[in-house]
Amino acid sequence: MALKMAIIGFGKSANRYHLPYLKQRKNIEVKYIYNHRRHPERETAYQNMGIKFTTDLDEVLKDDEVQLITVCTPADTHFDFAKQVLESGKNVLVEKPFCKTVAETKQLLDLAKEKHLIAMPYQNRRFDSDYLTLKKVLDRGYVGEPLEIESHMDKYRPDDQVHTGDKINGTFYGLGIHMLDQMLALFGKPESVAYDIRAIQNSKSTLDDYYQMDLHYGKLKVTVKTNPLVADPYPRFILHGTTGSYLKYDIDQQENDLKQGIMPDADDFGQDTPDKFGHVKYHNKNGDWIEKQIPTVQGDYGRIYDTLYDSIVNGKAKLVSDEETLLDIEILERGIQQPSPSVVKF
Template sequence: MQLVRVGLCAFGMSGKIFHAPFLKEHPGFFISAIVERSKEDSKEKYPEAVIYHSVEEMLQNADIEVVVINTPVQTHYEYAKKALEAGKNIIVEKPFTVNVEEAEELVNLAEQKGLFLSVYQNRRFDRDFLQVQKILNDKKLGEIKEAEIRFDRFRTEPSGKQHKENPEQTGSGSLHDLGSHLVDQAVQYFGYPEKLFADVFSMKGADFANDYFEILLLYKNNMRVRLKSSVFSKEAHYAYVIHGSKGTFLQERTDNQEAELVSGSIPVYGKDWTKPITGSDGILNFLNENNETERIVTSSEPGNYMNYYQQIYEHIVFGYPLPSPGKEVIQNMKIIDAAIESSQQGKIMNLI
């Protein structure tokens, strides 16, 4: 099996939880380098990786083919550009960049260099996202008229992370953090909208970056898609609500990969590795071919973030399609930028 050498730009939560475990367990990847500015926490689990103290040092010295840009979003543009200029393929953590202009420049540079640029949209591999996708593909709901996708939390106290909560830093706040997932999922399900209207602000107050958003996506076929997130949601809502001409589908957010990774679970290559859910996590209520109402409780199949890296590997070795290419994710950045402008100006923004 061809071995692909990878370097991680950081070893915080993203590196420890979402990248290193999958790269280590995938037989086609080898973690050659990890950047840790002042510590050596990675040495215990990844002794084969050389520790560098800066991204620049790693790019200059490490024998790597792929660089994972998993630093705070405010540094994505700088490090991604340096990696591309050093001739490295790159995987950029979401959110891609802080604005569209940075994203477009990086995509153009990657194309000029003949390198790939993929954005780590890992929640395309969540069980709940995949279940909704399956229901939509089955066409039982008829013509989709309205949808809502939510990602709520109950985190009323500040985290202390300046790159996420300082309102003076572009790219901070829930809209870039969680919104990058919800926007991506809406575009994956329904395509690019025609217009949007948004409300984005901080429930914790003006001293903090936005922690609430509601984006209404308007489509040409009169369909409406609402994206919403709040950090003051103690009781869970259905994460996905889909209404069509023939019925409704409700789906809970039940993917447990992040929780299991945080607790120390090791992903397994080649098969599902998370604990199965107990019971059902969805409701499908629709009119069947006989125009009779059917109500079915559904259970989603396991998701697997390993499939992202499998697709990266297949792109490198076999030339298969690249998962979440930067050129595709630019659309998401346009929606996020437009949502900020819509909220500031209090008006509907045209996207097409």
């Protein structure tokens, strides 16, 4: 059975993170793309696939064949579009961040339950190759009991312009949501979170470009951090445990390939080269020190659509539960509610 869907928005998100993967799904058909402005030069390839472009959102919302709509618009429009989709009786997948506040998030999730529909955030980075490999290292127990994890997504991107606007448009909400969700999916609700959220490139900016969150789980501390002025980057993941350590440099390669025009159907799409494999050093049960490379697990952002198909068509549980969605937004929202640095207990 083919699941028919539509996409609201036709910017970078739709073109880079959704459509290339949806083209590979034989059981999902994109029927419409709604955008308030037409871009004929960019639409032709998709029109040849049978996708209809429209500037009339009602045409999409009133089509009974459409069961799922993905919202790929600016963050501050997510709540309004998602609410319209649910009210029209259709399931909705919302690009990150799902909403700005817990109140908005709860309203959408409650509306979905009332109408027996699915509302879920697009947490595609649960299918990052580097993250999947970290999970593998933890599951195999290489480092024993985990004591400390650092998750870095740093870059060197100087920008001295003044950036102002709603906090949902800052780096903390925009990228922090992914890094936070990865760790919450592994470890659940923390006991407390220490926040450091700032604009470090221009003191007049009201939108942050730097953040660090320290999530405390008893003996375990998890740090997620982004800094826009790191010329020589940290490892993507640093993991220390009772019996060893694991380090992984460089991020998932899917986005780099997509930027190069290499699509998900290519044999080597998104694959790490061996020099980028993670490295683990651990003490085994015989007391020997072992060092080895851990080949990177293959990532695939399209798998989020596979899970949605199973949820909508086969009634399986959602990849991202309502409890996880609410916790993600609660931790973000609490972080911007007081001057930084701050500590919040959960």
